[in-house]
Amino acid sequence: MRTADIRQRWLDHFESRGHHIAPSASLISPDPSLLFTVAGMVPFIPYIIGTEPAPHPRIASVQKCIRTNDIENVGRTTRHGTFFQMNGNFSFGDYFKEGAIDLAWELLTGSQDAGGYGFDGDRMWVTLWDEDTESFDVLTRKIGIDPKHIVRLPREENFWDTGQPGPAGPCAEFHYDRGPQYGPEAVGGDVDPGGDRYLEIWNLVFDQFLRGEGQGKDYPLVRELDQKAIDTGAGLERMAFLLQDKQNMYEIDEVFPVIAATQELTGKAYGQGGEDDVRMRVIADHVRSSLMLVGDGVRPSNEGRGYVLRRLLRRAVRSLRLLGVQEAVLPQLLPVSRDLMMASYPEIGADFDRIADVVYGEEDAFLRTLASGTTILDTAVSKAVRAAGEGTPVLGGDEAFALHDTYGFPIDLTLEMAAEHGVQVDEAAFRSLMAEQKARARADAVAKKAGHTDVAVWESIKADMSAPVAFLGYTEASARG
Numbered sequence: 001m002r003t004a005d006i007r008q009r010w011l012d013h014f015e016s017r018g019h020h021i022a023p024s025a026s027l028i029s030p031d032p033s034l035l036f037t038v039a040g041m042v043p044f045i046p047y048i049i050g051t052e053p054a055p056h057p058r059i060a061s062v063q064k065c066i067r068t069n070d071i072e073n074v075g076r077t078t079r080h081g082t083f084f085q086m087n088g089n090f091s092f093g094d095y096f097k098e099g100a101i102d103l104a105w106e107l108l109t110g111s112q113d114a115g116g117y118g119f120d121g122d123r124m125w126v127t128l129w130d131e132d133t134e135s136f137d138v139l140t141r142k143i144g145i146d147p148k149h150i151v152r153l154p155r156e157e158n159f160w161d162t163g164q165p166g167p168a169g170p171c172a173e174f175h176y177d178r179g180p181q182y183g184p185e186a187v188g189g190d191v192d193p194g195g196d197r198y199l200e201i202w203n204l205v206f207d208q209f210l211r212g213e214g215q216g217k218d219y220p221l222v223r224e225l226d227q228k229a230i231d232t233g234a235g236l237e238r239m240a241f242l243l244q245d246k247q248n249m250y251e252i253d254e255v256f257p258v259i260a261a262t263q264e265l266t267g268k269a270y271g272q273g274g275e276d277d278v279r280m281r282v283i284a285d286h287v288r289s290s291l292m293l294v295g296d297g298v299r300p301s302n303e304g305r306g307y308v309l310r311r312l313l314r315r316a317v318r319s320l321r322l323l324g325v326q327e328a329v330l331p332q333l334l335p336v337s338r339d340l341m342m343a344s345y346p347e348i349g350a351d352f353d354r355i356a357d358v359v360y361g362e363e364d365a366f367l368r369t370l371a372s373g374t375t376i377l378d379t380a381v382s383k384a385v386r387a388a389g390e391g392t393p394v395l396g397g398d399e400a401f402a403l404h405d406t407y408g409f410p411i412d413l414t415l416e417m418a419a420e421h422g423v424q425v426d427e428a429a430f431r432s433l434m435a436e437q438k439a440r441a442r443a444d445a446v447a448k449k450a451g452h453t454d455v456a457v458w459e460s461i462k463a464d465m466s467a468p469v470a471f472l473g474y475t476e477a478s479a480r481g
């Protein structure tokens with residue numbers, strides 16, 4: 001089943017069961033506390049926290065998402081993209097736990113001929129809040145799941161809230177057992193997906209309680225909400241990799257052709273199991289994320305969203321260099337991703353010339369940075385080697401700082417390139433120079449505040465904006481997240 005078909009099947013399932021279909025919101029979060037849309041529920045936060053009435057009691061969507069907190073996972077786990085699509089269904093005061101579980105089970109295990117996904121129900125495991133007897137009963141008595149496949153967890157592990165007094169409630173997370181070839185059976189019911197055997201596919205959040213003040217998950221559940229809500233999120237790419245019988249989400253029809261193109265460009269074969277595989281997966285992921293981000297109007301810059309985009313593009317270019325490519329090649333990769341994403345997002349095709357200008361311009365600029373910085377770095381490296389004599393050569397923190405400050409050379413690049421010559425970097429000194437620079441900027445901002453405009457406020461907003469993800473609602477929905 002193609003990813004675009006899995007997506008359509010989702011929408012059809014929920015539409016024929018009374019849901020209004022909402023188009024995906026922009027990746028630029030409609031909620032001002034967030035840089036990016038990190039989950040399907042983000043556009044519906046006002047209906048969930050009750051500050052606005054929901055226009056429809058039942059809504060379903062397939063939402064474009066960006067999660068920067070997963071950037072280091074990309075290519076290394078089977079299941080984390082910086083860009084991905086979250087399928088969701090929502091009920092605002094309409095159906096609750098039993099309805100949500102029924103709808104999920106029907107779609108997951110319904111036969112493919114009848115519009116379902118055809119997953120084997122015997123391989124499904126569900127994590128629940130240990131006090132949620134209601135869901136336990138529906139799952140075991142009505143649905144017929146073996147109680148051994150139900151993992152009951154304390155509040156710290158399986159409970160959603162927004163980080164402040166307001167709605168809160170337990171989650172039910174569906175995990176699929178990929179089979180014994182991927183690891184041991186969940187001993188004592190631990191499906192924490194550290195390994196590759198159990199894959200979390202769908203999180204059902206039951207907004208059930210009004211919570212009071214407290215730290216972390218330590219707060220009173222004051223009472224049941226008058227209007228309860230259902231908020232669910234299922235990873236489209238995760239379901240696709242299972243249904244397409246692939247090893248990970250980077251090998252699905254909507255992503256893999258970029259890896260295939262990278263093989264052609266580099267002459268390296270994918271599937272050898274080493275770092276080159278990781279690099280190719282990173283390239284495929286980051287090219288797609290950049291395409292979608294620029295499509296939604298983000299432009300590279302040194303702060304906020306633009307910085308995230310810049311980092312993604314630079315990581316893609318660096319990964320290509322590590323695969324032996326020196327020249328600009330994104331013009332050979334970006335159109336591949338465009339052709340794949342256009343089935344679900346035709347606007348990407350219509351706007352491609354503009355998107356391409358932004359992406360190719362950034363690649364060229366970074367290649368120039370690399371070219372000028374590399375000469376400086378090479379000189380500093382030779383100097384360090386000469387100075388070290390018999391000892392271990394160390395590149396000074398001031399030199400690493402100058403590379404960063406003047407040539408825009410990221411520290412991890414300096415570290416990596418120095419290491420290729422057997423040279424260490426005085427990272428502690430580099431960090432303290434960075435801290436000094438930050439302190440100076442802050443002092444400047446305070447000084448300016450004495451003038452007309454309150455720059456300090458903007459500085460603090462900027463600082464917040466470059467924080468990974470401010471909104472706690474989803475990424476910490478399960479402490480295991």
Ligand code: ATP
Binds near residue numbers: 082202233236481
């Ligand atoms: P994980 O524990 O695997 O990191 P999560 O608990 O952080 O996932 P949720 O916040 O519960 O994920 O999001 C709902 C669903 O969205 C997940 O069950 C998963 O199917 C999907 N999902 C979450 N993060 C990603 C990602 N980075 N890439 C692809 N799919 C994702």
Ligand code: MG
Binds near residue numbers: 173203477481
């Ligand atoms: Mg989860």
Ligand code: MG
Binds near residue numbers: 200480481
């Ligand atoms: Mg999780």
Ligand code: MG
Binds near residue numbers: 475481
């Ligand atoms: Mg996570």
